[in-house]
Amino acid sequence: MTSDIVAPVVVGVDGSPTALHAVRAAASQAQRRHRPLRIVHGFIWPLMGVPLGPAVGAPTDGGLRNQAQRCVDEAVATARTAAPEVPVTGAVVDGGAAAVLIAESRDADLVVLGNRGLGGFAGLLLGSVAVQVSAHADGPVLVIRDEPRSDGPVVVGVDGSELSQEAVRFAFEEASRRGADLVAVHAWLFPTPTGPGDILPLSYDLDAYREQEERILAEAVAGWSERYPEVPVRQRLVRGSPAPALLEAAREAQLVVVGARGRGALGGLLLGSVSHAVLHHVRVPLAVVRKPRTVEGS
Incomplete structure (x- = not known):
């Protein structure tokens, strides 16, 4: 172009x-x-x-x-x-x-x-x-999926990954354009093995782990809140699996935003398990965001 x-x-x-x-x-x-x-x-x-x-x-x-x-x-x-x-x-x-x-x-x-x-x-x-x-x-x-609704917040999934940050950026832009609130959802579970030979601790400090996950969520939205001060933001920390947490938050939303892949996705997958699950089950409009690329005239 x-x-x-x-x-x-x-x-x-x-x-x-x-x-x-x-x-x-x-x-x-x-x-x-x-x-x-x-x-x-x-x-x-x-x-x-x-x-x-x-x-x-x-x-x-x-x-x-x-x-x-x-x-x-x-x-x-x-x-x-x-x-x-x-x-x-x-x-x-x-x-x-x-x-x-x-x-x-x-x-x-x-x-x-x-x-x-x-x-x-x-x-x-x-x-x-x-x-x-x-x-x-x-x-x-x-x-x-159907005729979109014009009320309700924009919901975005946060997991601390680079692509999740692109989803957060997209969600703030959409919330600003729509005059809507933004709900940032971060779901967490205790670490699980991701490969052969992974060694995990026998016990966890639950409070310390929750605080770590709270920081991930807070840091993900902090800079964007400064850039879009007109967007009211609610942070929702959920202990559980990400897809059910996002689907629950989507019940009253006008838009849900996810990254195409999160930090738990395998490198060869173009669509991660969370985005795939939400894509199949969410009832409101869903934006699937990838890493930015330059489009001439954009």
């Missing part, structure tokens, strides 16, 4: 009701971030070698390509209604939905998508596209 092009908010659509929820959420994000909105539909049928135009004798506006374009046109109209002042463009891009959105993420400020599309099984909470994009996108991904 050239330096005079502003990195857009990108949203994926497939004609499903959930995708239109994602479009409205993406339009709101573009408005808050002062970004243009780009709507894309991953058009996989050219890869299948099937006819794309109308059948012989059928109306000229029939066929798979025209159907895909109508999907994008509907989404563009929805976005313009939701945020009339946001510049909106739409495109049908050849390729699978996940591959298209991952490619789009390289030049995007944020990628937004619904949790399940038309191809999702009714019993699943999360579709394969949402999992793949959350795991492989180059930047932050916002997954929308």
